Amino acid sequence: MHLAYPVVLSVLLFCTGLYGVLARRNAILVLMSVELMLNAVNLNLVAFDVWLSEAARDTLHSGQALTLFTIAIAAAEIGIGLAIVLAVYRNRGSSDIDKLRDTAEDGPGPDGGPDAPGTRATPATAPTTEAAA
Numbered sequence: 001m002h003l004a005y006p007v008v009l010s011v012l013l014f015c016t017g018l019y020g021v022l023a024r025r026n027a028i029l030v031l032m033s034v035e036l037m038l039n040a041v042n043l044n045l046v047a048f049d050v051w052l053s054e055a056a057r058d059t060l061h062s063g064q065a066l067t068l069f070t071i072a073i074a075a076a077e078i079g080i081g082l083a084i085v086l087a088v089y090r091n092r093g094s095s096d097i098d099k100l101r102d103t104a105e106d107g108p109g110p111d112g113g114p115d116a117p118g119t120r121a122t123p124a125t126a127p128t129t130e131a132a133a
Contacts, residue, residue, distance in 0.1 A: 021034060031081045034077075046063055088100065
């Protein structure tokens, strides 16, 4: 087996996944792109394992074992990632990554005002009007 074919396919898959991570704004598409990158790594692991086992007549197949661990970690990652994305979508109504920047807490104000740590902000009360009797 020529090693160049799976390596070129793996590079194409990885570059496609990298483009998806850098260019997409939807969190689901970013997670899919990360999975594409992990699959490219898995393809490389199996291809090099087969290539090295043919050369050395080795029966250890450590590349295939590492691929199984990578698949298990990817399954856990996608489960946790989807749970987070669904929770954000329920709260915000969008899974746009650019809109998630406002979820971070604001730091203390420049004058140590109401945003200072340890202070509690009180809700604004509506002005009351006196009724003429």
